[in-house]
Structures are given as C-alpha cells and as structure tokens.
Amino acid sequence: MIDTVIFDLDGTLLYTIEDLTDGVNYAVRLFGYPQHCVDAVRKMVGNGIRNLIKRAIPDGMDNPDFENVFNAFKEFYTDNCIVKTRPYEGVVEVLEYLKREGFKTAIVSNKNNQAVIKLKEHFFDELIMVTIGQSDDIKKKPAPDMVLKAVQELGSDIGNCIYVGDSGVDYETARNAGMNGVIVSWGFCERAELEKLKDVTIIDKPSELLDMIIH
Numbered sequence: 001m002i003d004t005v006i007f008d009l010d011g012t013l014l015y016t017i018e019d020l021t022d023g024v025n026y027a028v029r030l031f032g033y034p035q036h037c038v039d040a041v042r043k044m045v046g047n048g049i050r051n052l053i054k055r056a057i058p059d060g061m062d063n064p065d066f067e068n069v070f071n072a073f074k075e076f077y078t079d080n081c082i083v084k085t086r087p088y089e090g091v092v093e094v095l096e097y098l099k100r101e102g103f104k105t106a107i108v109s110n111k112n113n114q115a116v117i118k119l120k121e122h123f124f125d126e127l128i129m130v131t132i133g134q135s136d137d138i139k140k141k142p143a144p145d146m147v148l149k150a151v152q153e154l155g156s157d158i159g160n161c162i163y164v165g166d167s168g169v170d171y172e173t174a175r176n177a178g179m180n181g182v183i184v185s186w187g188f189c190e191r192a193e194l195e196k197l198k199d200v201t202i203i204d205k206p207s208e209l210l211d212m213i214i215h
Contacts, residue, residue, distance in 0.1 A: 002180075002213040004156040005098060006147055007128075008165035009109035009116060010045065011187025013091050014123065017042050018084040023077035024056050027069045033057050042188050046169050048110035048140045049074065078115045082122050088186055090206035095127040097210060106130035106150040110140045110169075130154055142172035147179070162213060171197050182209060 010016045017038055024044075025035040036044070036056060044055040053070045054060040063069075098105055105128050109116045116133030130153045132138075132146050139145040151161055163174040166187025171194075174181025185191045185204045194202055203209055 002160055002162050003102075004104040004106075004151070004154055004161040005209070005213065006106045006108055006150050006161060006163045008163075008167075008170050009107050009111060009119065011166035011189070012088075012164055012170075012184055013095075013107070014085050014087055014119060016081070016085045016119075017045070017188065019077065019081050020045065020052070022080065022083070023073050024052065026076045027053070027073035028056055030072050031057075031065045031069055033065075033069070045188055046110075046167055047142075048134050049077075049112055074112055074115075078112065078118065081115050081119055085119065085123075087123055088206065092124075092127070094206040094209060095124060099127050101214075103213075104129055104154040104156055106132065106154060108132050108141070108146045108150050108163075108173075110134045142169050142176055144173065144177035147173060147177040151177075164209060168193070168197060171200060182212065 007013050021036065021038045021041040024041055029035055044052050050070060053073055057063050057066065057069055107116060107120055107128050111133050113133030113135045117131055120128050120131045130150050132150050134140050138149065147163060151158060158179050161179045162182060163177065163179055164182045164184065166184045167189050171181055171183055182201050182203055183194050185194060185202050194200060
C-alpha cells in the first residue's frame with residue numbers, strides 16, 4: 001500500500017521555466033554570451049544546474065568562464081526564483097489531500113538545495129515533510145541516493161513509496177531506487193518523448209495521481 005509520495009520539483013510541482021530562463025540569461029549576459037528563449041532553456045534543463053549552464057554557454061565546462069557563469073546563475077536564481085514561478089493547476093489540492101490523509105511527502109530535486117528549500121517554504125510550507133536538493137555530498141538524480149535519503153528521513157519503506165517526476169531522468173531515478181514511478185505530462189518534456197520510455201506510467205493531471213494511490 002502506498003503511504004509515501006516523493007516528488008520532483010521543476011516541471012512536476014512547479015512551473016519554473018521562466019525564472020530559470022531569466023537566471024540563465026542574466027548569467028550569460030554578464031559574461032557576453034548569447035541569451036536563450038524559454039523553449040531553448042526548457043531543452044537544457046535536466047541533470048542539475050551545472051548541466052544547465054554547461055548547455056547554455058559555448059564549450060560548456062571547457063569554457064574558462066564556466067564556474068563564474070555558474071555561480072552568477074546560482075546566486076541570481078536563488079534570489080529571484082519565485083518571481084514568475086507558480087504551482088501547476090491542481091497540485092496544491094493534491095498535496096493538501098495527501099497531508100490530510102496522513103501520507104508522507106518529500107521533494108527530491110537536482111536544483112541547488114538552497115533554492116529548493118526556498119521554493120518549498122514559499123509555495124508548499126507544511127504540505128511537504130522532507131526537502132532534498134542538490135549538494136556536493138550526495139549524488140544527484142538519476143542516481144538513487146537522494147531519493148533513498150528521503151525515504152530514510154521519512155521512515156518509509158521502499159515498497160510503499162512512489163516517485164513522481166516529469167522526465168526520463170525521473171523515470172530512471174525511480175527505477176534505480178527500486179520504487180514505482182509516475183511521470184507527468186505537463187512538465188518540461190513532450191509527451192511523445194515520454195511515451196518512448198519502457199513500461200512508463202504517465203498522468204495528464206494531478207488528480208490522476210490520487211486515483212492511482214487510493215484505489
């Protein structure tokens with residue numbers, strides 16, 4: 001029986017792409033590199049913010065400005081991550097139901113931990129019990145380490161957990177952690193791409209998650 005739901009953040013609980021785009025463009029503009037549109041940045045996200053900046057500047061991590069651009073992005077984005085960001089329609093209601101019914105909940109994200117905590121506190125406050133973002137002392141998704149840490153902190157059993165995300169990275173994360181996974185279609189990936197994943201479960205609106213775990 002499912003009693004624990006662990007969520008990805010960007011593209012799953014929160015529409016964050018415009019603030020991410022503004023952060024990327026602030027950082028690349030600072031160092032004289034070309035800026036990017038929202039659709040371009042959407043294709044760059046996944047596997048953490050270092051990879052986002054790697055994709056956003058010429059020569060990626062081989063660029064001598066990489067660390068400076070990365071740090072400029074991280075500082076700007078952490079300070080400005082709630083300007084245009086908002087929960088997807090129906091998400092808050094699902095989280096309220098899960099809390100009311102006694103489910104354990106967590107966020108596991110490859111976004112830097114400081115920003116994850118800030119977003120969780122601003123948008124979801126007491127609705128999420130455990131929050132884990134990217135840090136230097138733990139492997140990021142799709143490695144299972146962050147998810148397993150959340151399971152441990154919640155005092156849950158893997159067999160009673162479900163992981164909810166919006167990408168192939170999240171799909172692999174759930175598989176690597178040995179738990180059931182659900183992929184949402186409203187996030188940063190096209191549904192056609194998600195359907196290429198083997199034995200994937202896709203939902204099109206947040207309420208469908210409740211249909212899955214309470215029936």
